[in-house]
Amino acid sequence: MTLRSAKDVVAVAQRTERGIALEELGGIRERVTVRRDQRATRSSWPFHQLGTFITYKAQRAGVPAVQVDAAYTSQRCPRCGNTERANRPARDQFCCRRCGLAGPADVVAGVNVRDRARSAWVFVNMPQPA
Structure with a gap:
């Protein structure tokens, strides 16, 4: 099964009656070092956005979601x-x-x-x- 969106993640958690655990990835851009040719790609990582979407949709669906230290x-x-x-x-x-x-x-x-x-x-x- 391929999960393609926050909606998919929440739907699986809801169907299986489980919660969602996410790593808190705040500050990842500052912690990760990359080569100059990779900077544009890495700086657009949508981790925060995906985590926000999952948390929001989980809350609306009544699915427990927690972020933990990575x-x-x-x-x-x-x-x-x-x-x-x-x-x-x-x-x-x-x-x-x-x-x-x-x-x-x-x-x-x-x-x-x-x-x-x-x-x-x-x-x-x-x-x-x-």
């Missing part, structure tokens, strides 16, 4: 918690230097985003003491 999501092992740059031996690959968990870097980052979102959701929805 720091180290692609370097942290979701199994043992080891976080280091060496866990990413290649751009697309993840291999934990402590426990050996290996797989596509984007999948590992997605698991970390999901786990952070679950923690944030539990914290935000904790019952308040009387």
Whole structure:
């Protein structure tokens, strides 16, 4: 299934009765360094716009959506918690230097985003003491 828009993302979350977790990517333009010939392409990344659209449409549809800190999501092992740059031996690959968990870097980052979102959701929805 190819998701082509914020509407598609929200529709899948609504149909599967799940929430949406997004990385907070504020300041990404300042953090990412690119070659001169890539500047025009990279400066038009629509991350903020897509996140805004997803959040807005999710709210209207009653789908929970949360943004989480993006720091180290692609370097942290979701199994043992080891976080280091060496866990990413290649751009697309993840291999934990402590426990050996290996797989596509984007999948590992997605698991970390999901786990952070679950923690944030539990914290935000904790019952308040009387």
